[in-house]
Amino acid sequence: MSKNRVIIAENRLHRPDYFSGMQAAAKAELCPFDPGAEELTPQTILRLDDASGNWRVRVIPNLYNALSIEEPKSTERIGFFERQDGLGAHEVVIEHPEHEKRFGTFEHEDFLYYLKALHHRLEDLRKDTRLEYVQIFKNSGAKAGASMTHPHSQIIATPFIPRRLYDELVNQKAYHAEHGRGLLEDMLHEEMRLNERIIYENRSMVLLAPYASFFPFEVWVVPKIPVSSMLELSQAQQDDLAAAMRVLFSRMEGQLGDFPFNMAFYERPARCEHDPEKIMEGVESYFRFHIRVMPRIYQLAGFEVSTGVHINPVPPELAASRLKEA
Numbered sequence: 001m002s003k004n005r006v007i008i009a010e011n012r013l014h015r016p017d018y019f020s021g022m023q024a025a026a027k028a029e030l031c032p033f034d035p036g037a038e039e040l041t042p043q044t045i046l047r048l049d050d051a052s053g054n055w056r057v058r059v060i061p062n063l064y065n066a067l068s069i070e071e072p073k074s075t076e077r078i079g080f081f082e083r084q085d086g087l088g089a090h091e092v093v094i095e096h097p098e099h100e101k102r103f104g105t106f107e108h109e110d111f112l113y114y115l116k117a118l119h120h121r122l123e124d125l126r127k128d129t130r131l132e133y134v135q136i137f138k139n140s141g142a143k144a145g146a147s148m149t150h151p152h153s154q155i156i157a158t159p160f161i162p163r164r165l166y167d168e169l170v171n172q173k174a175y176h177a178e179h180g181r182g183l184l185e186d187m188l189h190e191e192m193r194l195n196e197r198i199i200y201e202n203r204s205m206v207l208l209a210p211y212a213s214f215f216p217f218e219v220w221v222v223p224k225i226p227v228s229s230m231l232e233l234s235q236a237q238q239d240d241l242a243a244a245m246r247v248l249f250s251r252m253e254g255q256l257g258d259f260p261f262n263m264a265f266y267e268r269p270a271r272c273e274h275d276p277e278k279i280m281e282g283v284e285s286y287f288r289f290h291i292r293v294m295p296r297i298y299q300l301a302g303f304e305v306s307t308g309v310h311i312n313p314v315p316p317e318l319a320a321s322r323l324k325e326a
């Protein structure tokens, strides 16, 4: 009864974790994401090699995809209801050749390769005029919804802008119209002034535990410079982003161990066909690219699911001070 869409994807049923979390916990005999097992995964979309010709990052289509790039873009009404064919892209980014690697043990160079791969895929997917929004995300750990233990992220590109993001953009546009500055720009400015929830900063990136965060130990990576997409980052700024991510995950592991989390990249939409609130007008100036890392150390339960209101047992000020000291 909201304006939210749901992706109904039956082939997701067959993905490994459907048969309980046991398989996710134990390492499969042959991991399809390991070097040497490339023939087990579908064709390679992108591969970044090191100087000796070994791959550092591989991007492949998701075998248990929620959306497919071969579908036409069409919407039909079925009486009261509306349906759209499952057009979209669903890709897996194999972040590292080593099965046991984690973001918490990544080197600076590992993050650089990772970001470079995301950059390429984002650039490519944004060109497809049927697609409106690209979501890069990561599930790490069974409690965060991961079905494979090998370090990986996913990219889903949709032919519509997800409702919650559209609504957020409506709010941000209205804020910009009223104040002449972006919401995240002002929030960052205020956080830097108060300096209660800032964890780390370098030339162009800041790590902060956001005010009234939804999740315990939630951390955002926010650029100091006005960029609405990671595609606008210079080489030096990508380097700063890699450095910030390394600090973030090594300190988080210092506090929480090998913790389950979701991570999401928030990007300016590529386009928007049905745009009653005209959110695409001036989106480059009111929206700022950022990354949210959401540890899943407590399960969401009935209250959160029924109301959308989160209960967070760790104040962000405490999280920030712990991560600053770590």
Ligand SMILES: [Zn+2]
Residues within 6 Å of the ligand: 031, 032, 033, 034, 098, 099, 150
């Ligand atoms: Zn593996």
